[in-house]
Each structure stands twice: as structure tokens, then as C-alpha cells.
Amino acid sequence: MSWQERLRIVLVQPRNPLNIGAAARAMLNFGFSNLWLVDPYEKAFREARSAAGAAEVLRQAQVRPRLPEALGDASLVVGTSAMRGRAEDHVQRLLAAGALPLRTHLADRTAALLFGSEKFGLSNDHLSHCDWILTIPTEEGCPSMNLGQAVALCCYELTRHSRTVPGLKTPASIGADERDRITQMLVPMLEAGGFILPENRDAQLRKLRRWVSRLRLAPKDARMFQGMLRQIQWKLDNP
Amino acid sequence: MSWQERLRIVLVQPRNPLNIGAAARAMLNFGFSNLWLVDPYEKAFREARSAAGAAEVLRQAQVRPRLPEALGDASLVVGTSAMRGRAEDHVQRLLAAGALPLRTHLADRTAALLFGSEKFGLSNDHLSHCDWILTIPTEEGCPSMNLGQAVALCCYELTRHSRTVPGLKTPASIGADERDRITQMLVPMLEAGGFILPENRDAQLRKLRRWVSRLRLAPKDARMFQGMLRQIQWKLDNP
Numbered sequence: 001m002s003w004q005e006r007l008r009i010v011l012v013q014p015r016n017p018l019n020i021g022a023a024a025r026a027m028l029n030f031g032f033s034n035l036w037l038v039d040p041y042e043k044a045f046r047e048a049r050s051a052a053g054a055a056e057v058l059r060q061a062q063v064r065p066r067l068p069e070a071l072g073d074a075s076l077v078v079g080t081s082a083m084r085g086r087a088e089d090h091v092q093r094l095l096a097a098g099a100l101p102l103r104t105h106l107a108d109r110t111a112a113l114l115f116g117s118e119k120f121g122l123s124n125d126h127l128s129h130c131d132w133i134l135t136i137p138t139e140e141g142c143p144s145m146n147l148g149q150a151v152a153l154c155c156y157e158l159t160r161h162s163r164t165v166p167g168l169k170t171p172a173s174i175g176a177d178e179r180d181r182i183t184q185m186l187v188p189m190l191e192a193g194g195f196i197l198p199e200n201r202d203a204q205l206r207k208l209r210r211w212v213s214r215l216r217l218a219p220k221d222a223r224m225f226q227g228m229l230r231q232i233q234w235k236l237d238n239p
Numbered sequence: 240m241s242w243q244e245r246l247r248i249v250l251v252q253p254r255n256p257l258n259i260g261a262a263a264r265a266m267l268n269f270g271f272s273n274l275w276l277v278d279p280y281e282k283a284f285r286e287a288r289s290a291a292g293a294a295e296v297l298r299q300a301q302v303r304p305r306l307p308e309a310l311g312d313a314s315l316v317v318g319t320s321a322m323r324g325r326a327e328d329h330v331q332r333l334l335a336a337g338a339l340p341l342r343t344h345l346a347d348r349t350a351a352l353l354f355g356s357e358k359f360g361l362s363n364d365h366l367s368h369c370d371w372i373l374t375i376p377t378e379e380g381c382p383s384m385n386l387g388q389a390v391a392l393c394c395y396e397l398t399r400h401s402r403t404v405p406g407l408k409t410p411a412s413i414g415a416d417e418r419d420r421i422t423q424m425l426v427p428m429l430e431a432g433g434f435i436l437p438e439n440r441d442a443q444l445r446k447l448r449r450w451v452s453r454l455r456l457a458p459k460d461a462r463m464f465q466g467m468l469r470q471i472q473w474k475l476d477n478p
Contacts, residue, residue: 018257026388028381055381096399137398138268142294145268145391146261152388153395159376160335 002031003106007158010036010070012126013117014147017047022148023115024048024058030155035061036070036112067114067126073175074112076105077213079122079130080150082143090210091132098134099157106158112176113154118147128206129176131213173216182222183212185229192236242345243270246397249309251277251365252356253386256286261387262354263287263297269394274300275309275351306353306365312414313351315344316452318361318369319389321382328449330371337373338396345397351415352393357386367445368415370452412455421461422451424468428475 009027014020014037024035035057037045049058064070071077078098093101105111114130116122121144127133136145136153145153186208190196196204217225248266253259253276263274274296276284288297303309310316317337318329332340344350353369355361360383366372375384375392384392425447429435435443456464 022385022388025381025385029375029377029384029388031378095395136268136395139270142264142267146264146387148385149261149265149268149388149391152385152391156334156375156392156395 003103004031004159005034006106006110007032007102008034008036008070008072008074008110008112009151009155010038010067010112010114011040011147011151012038012067012114012122013040014115015041015044015118016147017044017051019118019147020044020048021051021058022146023151024055024061026148026152026155027057028055029152030159032155033057033060037061037063038067038070039065067129068176068180071112071129071176071180072110073177074110075173075175076102076109076111077114077130077176078102078111078132078134079114079116079127080134080136080154081116081122081127082135082138082145083121090127090130092135093132095134095136095153095157098132099154100161102134103158103161109172110175115147115150125202125206128209129213131216172218174219174222178219178222179209179212179217182217182225182229183209185226185233186212189229189233189236241270242342243398244273245345245349246271246341247273247275247309247311247313247349247351248390248394249275249277249306249351249353250279250386250390251306251353251361252279253354254280254283254357255386256283256290258357258386259283259287260290260297261385262390263294263300265387265391265394266296267294268391269398271394272296272299276300276302277306277309278304306368307415307419310351310368310415310419311349312416313349314412314414315341315348315350316353316369316415317341317350317371317373318353318355318366319373319375319393320355320361320366321374321377321384322360328453329366329369331374332371334373334375334392334396337371338393339400341373342397342400348411349414354386354389364441364445367448368452370455411457413458413461417458417461418448418451418456421456421464421468422448424465424472425451428468428472431475 009032011020011023027033027035040063102111114122114126116126136150138145187196248271250259250262266272266274279302341350353361353365355365375389377384426435
């Protein structure tokens, strides 16, 4: 498996078949092939897929209804966003600076790079799945980029660094699927405890998800955490 | 005038309105606005221009029937090409390496960056106007890029270098218009001398144009050259 294959490029709710096709072609231009689509506008995806020049990458693209299911075991989740100052508790890196640690991560681990819909970009909910935010440094007067071009720029910048930087290596951490499992284990006990209430459920879930991400749990520590949570849940169910 | 305005982005014979629009938008994303079109497919340009989101840059774009007329006084002409090994007597630079001297040139001089048509790229004739070739390092199996994405990558890479490198400065040299004048002065005398024959005219013209480019004439030297050529031509006309 090449390092390029270890990167899932995830288009969240793309709406335009031409953009989906352009993204796929740009991936091919730079050796990427692992394309995932979350809840695409169905007609758009059908059209893109059946286009004359549609590449293999488009035919093999995976479709999932919701974002978490498209993240799989990615142990680093990076969201792209042009939004300034919206990132709150997220680390935000400019493309040139962010491509280096992402490329380094891909040397031996999997990652996901998320692109939002043409119209709205990534929502706060989508961003809550991300470890950090990658921003393409555009003009203030015209910050929002075409989806296909944004994918092209990221793929270009990633391959621009021919070598990884060993000194930048981040410690091994669990994948998005494991993080999601931990989040899901926490939800019922936090609902029981009143931390999550029906009226603030969405916001608290995002907060929780971010919190689990920031732990950057090593596999061993994640197993231990899950063990503890199971015990607590048992105690809650059997008072 | 900002350094971005000193760069003419020249699309040669673009055929697809969406690509023209995408190129204009990418320019805006990175602060460029000086767009020229050579012999565009007229319907495509009309459509692109009248599109709802068509930016100011597209409305102010200049159209010319032939390439030399779109180069103006650009004292550096760079052609983009994915072609490997076609460059023969051209210096070919990869995007990351080539953006630096181009950016440095733009600090106080004008330049033109050429993009060929979606289908054929730049022809040998177009390339003969260029000082050197800029190549985006794509995969061998899929080297050809979408036009809008290629423009986006070049604009991104140029702004990626926030500072110029003074040590890289090339000496002042004349613009494309001056070079063309010298080429045109040489043609009749070379035709008279048998260097240019009807059967090899196109090839020899390209060769000649390249030769004039490679001289990288300083303004003073160009004036002197033209003076000499006028003398020679007078002698030819009055044997």
C-alpha cells in the first residue's frame, strides 16, 4: 500500500457532478485513489460516475450516508476550511505548514482529509470529528475555493514533500472508528448524569467528540479506557 | 500596481466556459486579476462571461486573436506544459522550483504565464514564444491536468512564496513586443538570404523566435541590434 492509498479523501455532501469528477481527476494526477463520498447528491454522483472520462477512482469510490462511517480506522482526521476564526478549539494550519505533518503521518498510518459541500463547507458537526483544520491561504475578499481546485491543491502540496520528516512523528493513536466507539460508550452515561440534555444534545455531542479526539489515545490506553467505561455502565445499569 | 497585477495569465484557445470561469475564480482566490484570452471558442467565452458568478476579472479579461498580441511588454514569458521531453531547447522547471524565479521577476517587472487549450496544451509554435517551461509534477500515468486546476496550482505556488529572493534576480531584458519586432526585422533578410524558405518557413520562424528569446537582450543592446538590422536591411534594399 502506497502512502497515497493510506489517505482517504472524503467529500462531504458534494452537489455538483463536475466537481466530483474534477476532484477524482486531480487525485489521479497526484497518485491518490482512495475516494469516499458522504451523502452525495445522488443524481450528481450518478452523472459523475457515468461520465465518459470517469476514472477508475470514481468507479471505486465508496459512498456512506454519514461522516463517521466514512472515516474508518483513520488515526488522523483533517478537515479543510476557509473559515477564519471559526475553529475555536481546533488547531488551524495553513496548507504548506499542515501538509508536512499529514504527509509524515501517512508514512505508516492512515488518515482522512475532509472537504465540505460546495455551498456550505464543513459544518461544526463535521469539524467536531477533526483533529485539526487545514486552510488554503486565499485572499480575504475571495476566500472560498472551487471544490475540485481545493482537492487539487491539497494533493499537490502533499506530494510536493517528497520526503517525510521523522522528527515530526506524532505518537500512535487510535483511529476514528475507535474514538467513535468511546464517544458512543460515554453518551448514555452522560445522559444519565445530566451532562447531555435533550435541549443541548447536539452541541454537547460535538464537545464530547472533540474531547475524545484531543486525548489522542494510544491503543493500549484506549483499551483501558473502554474497560473502565464498561464497568461504570454496568454499575449504572445495576445500582 | 501589485506584483500579482504584473502577471498576465494567458489562456490560449480555451474551449470550455466552465474552465475559463474556474481559472478566473482561482486567480481571484490568490489575488490575480490580469487575464488574457487568445482565440477563445467564442461561445464558451460568452457563456463564461455571462455566468451568474462571473467575477470582475472575467469581465475585464482581454481577448486577442493571436498569441503575440497577448504578450504585450512581458519581459518574461513562461509556458506551462505537462509534456515530458518535448522541450528540446527549453529550460524546464518543476512548479515549486520555477515559481521562485517567476515570483522574483514579478517584484518589479512584468511576465506572462501561458496555459494551452484543454485538448492539446501549448503547441510548438506557442512554446517558441516562451523563455522557459513550467511543469506541474503529476503522475506519469495521468500527466494532463484540468485547466482550471492548473491555473489554481500556479497561482497558489506563486503566492506561497511570500518573499522574493533578491539573489535570483535576472538582468533586465526587453519585453515580448520588442523581441517580436526584432524577429520581424530579421525575417525579410533571412528570406532573402535563403535561411527561411517557403517549405520550412514555420519551423525556421520558431527557431528564430527562440533564438531571439535566448539572447535575453537588455534594452540598450536591443536598440543597438535594431539599429544594425535597419542598416543591413537598407543595404539589402539598395544593393
